[in-house]
Amino acid sequence: MAEVMLPMKMEMANAPSKFKSPDLLHVLAVDDSHVDRKFIERLLKVSSCKVTVVDSATRALQYLGLDVNEKPVGVKDLKVNLIMTDYSMPGMTGYELLKKIKESSAFRDVPVVVMSSENILPRIDRCLEEGAEDFLLKPVKLSDVRRIRDSLMKAEDLSFTKSVNKRELETENVYSLDSTVPSQQLKRTKI
Amino acid sequence: MELVQMQKSLQDYTKSLFLEGVLDSQFLQLQQLQDESNPDFVSQVVTLFFQDSDRILNDLSLSLDQQVVDFKKVDPHVHQLKGSSSSIGAQRVKNACVVFRTFCEQQNVEGCHRCLQQVKQEYYLVKNRLETLFKLEQQIVASGGVIPAMELGF
Numbered sequence: 490m491a492e493v494m495l496p497m498k499m500e501m502a503n504a505p506s507k508f509k510s511p512d513l514l515h516v517l518a519v520d521d522s523h524v525d526r527k528f529i530e531r532l533l534k535v536s537s538c539k540v541t542v543v544d545s546a547t548r549a550l551q552y553l554g555l556d557v558n559e560k561p562v563g564v565k566d567l568k569v570n571l572i573m574t575d576y577s578m579p580g581m582t583g584y585e586l587l588k589k590i591k592e593s594s595a596f597r598d599v600p601v602v603v604m605s606s607e608n609i610l611p612r613i614d615r616c617l618e619e620g621a622e623d624f625l626l627k628p629v630k631l632s633d634v635r636r637i638r639d640s641l642m643k644a645e646d647l648s649f650t651k652s653v654n655k656r657e658l659e660t661e662n663v664y665s666l667d668s669t670v671p672s673q674q675l676k677r678t679k680i
Numbered sequence: 681m682e683l684v685q686m687q688k689s690l691q692d693y694t695k696s697l698f699l700e701g702v703l704d705s706q707f708l709q710l711q712q713l714q715d716e717s718n719p720d721f722v723s724q725v726v727t728l729f730f731q732d733s734d735r736i737l738n739d740l741s742l743s744l745d746q747q748v749v750d751f752k753k754v755d756p757h758v759h760q761l762k763g764s765s766s767s768i769g770a771q772r773v774k775n776a777c778v779v780f781r782t783f784c785e786q787q788n789v790e791g792c793h794r795c796l797q798q799v800k801q802e803y804y805l806v807k808n809r810l811e812t813l814f815k816l817e818q819q820i821v822a823s824g825g826v827i828p829a830m831e832l833g834f
Contacts, residue, residue, distance in 0.1 A: 523728045524764040531713050531721060577759065606763045628706050628767045631713070 513539045514638060514645075519549045519574040519586065520604070525627070529573065529604075532634045538571075546574070546581035546589075555593050569599055571641055575627075576605035576612065584616060591620045602637060604629055683825040690816045691828055697813070702806050707769030708830055723814050729768045733803055736761045740796055744789070754792065755784040761799070765806075772802040 516538045518529045526542045533540045543549050550556040554567065572590060574583035583603050590596050600622035605612065613624045625633050681689075697703045714721040736757050743754050762777035776799040783791035817827050 522760065522764055522767070523732055524725060524767050527725050527728055528710075528767055531718070531725075535713055579756070606759075606766060627763065628709070631709065 513537055514570045514641060515539045515541070515568055516571045516573060517549060517552065517569050518542045519544075519546060519572070519578070519583065521545060521575065521578040525575065529629060532629060532631055533573075535631065536634045536638050538634075538638060541569075546578055546583065546586035549574070549586055550581075550589060553590070553593075553596055555589060555596070569596070570645070571637070572596075572599055572601045573625075574601065574603055576603050576616070577607070584612075584619065587616060587619050587621055600637075600641065683820065683823050686816065686820050686823065687825060687828045690813070690820060691830070693813060693816060694830060697809055701771050702809055704769045704771040706767065710768060711830060726768055726810055726814075729764050729770070730807060732764050733761060733773075733807075737796075737800060737803065740799075744792055744796060749787075749789050749792070751784050751787050755781060758784060758799075765803075770803075770806045773799060773806055776802045 514537075516533050518526065518533065518540060520526045520529060520542070521544055523544075526544065530540050530542050541552065543552055547556065549572070552567075553569070574586050576583040583605075587601050587603060590599065590601055597620075601620065602623045602625060603616045603621045604625045604627050606627040608626055616624050623637060694703075698707075710722045710725060740754065740757050740761075743750065743757070758777050758780045762774055762781070765771075765773035765777065776795065780792065780795035780799055783795050820827055
């Protein structure tokens with residue numbers, strides 16, 4: 490058993506992100522603008538993300554199974570790693586969508602990024618206070634998407650590493666844990 | 681016309697659009713997102729922009745022609761157009777929309793009518809220019825050539 494553990498540990502130390510395909514980051518993008526939907530979809534695909542695009546906050550809630558009027562759609566199997574939403578949308582705004590997501594038990598831990606063409610500080614503050622991970626000014630840049638993706642992948646890797654280390658601790662410990670690994674690595678990184 | 685000449689013409693033409701301020705760097709971002717796996721990306725996005733804009737400009741004309749102008753309807757349309765023109769790099773259309781919105785805020789009907797004309801003018805200009813640009817690209821591709829990458833040193 491211990492022999493099996495050691496190579497796995499070495500693998501983890503050298504491994505790049507666990508997100509080799511098909512384990513790509515799955516991003517749900519929400520925007521009422523046709524042009525912007527096409528644009529953000531391309532930005533995300535170029536950044537090696539799996540993308541689902543919807544044209545309204547209502548449809549986003551339906552997709553996530555959070556719409557009270559609809560039956561939940563296979564919520565258990567749905568894995569969304571990031572939600573990117575436009576702020577100004579007719580009907581429900583991105584801000585209202587953000588609130589609904591943060592109120593849900595299923596998706597409150599999913600990072601939500603808000604996008605807007607308007608640089609309005611109170612708006613930005615409001616979104617960040619409500620738990621948005623980031624606020625991007627439109628037009629969104631490829632560098633913005635890459636930055637967010639990299640932070641997310643780091644955070645997911647760390648929580649994956651945490652669960653692996655936990656398993657190691659729980660198994661019979663013939664090889665002692667590498668004491669040079671700092672405990673800070675197990676903390677979730679804020680974007 | 682020789683392929684090399686066509687490619688030079690395209691580069692010169694594109695350059696002029698940037699120098700005139702018709703397009704801004706966002707258009708370059710779009711071009712950078714295009715590759716062999718998505719060779720029509722730019723024209724697809726621009727086509728969506730044309731479709732959206734035609735619809736919005738039509739709606740704006742109707743809204744501003746009403747006896748009593750409902751600015752709550754007018755402003756969101758202009759905001760939308762400002763957003764989509766910004767996303768494709770149609771700088772002059774975007775700037776015209778910014779001015780338009782200030783007149784909406786002031787509820788100035790006369791000013792809004794003038795702005796709508798200005799926006800339409802800039803829109804038809806960029807539409808015309810982009811259609812020409814795509815034609816030049818098509819000619820190059822049809823001749824078996826590759827569309828040259830835009831150089832930024834101008």
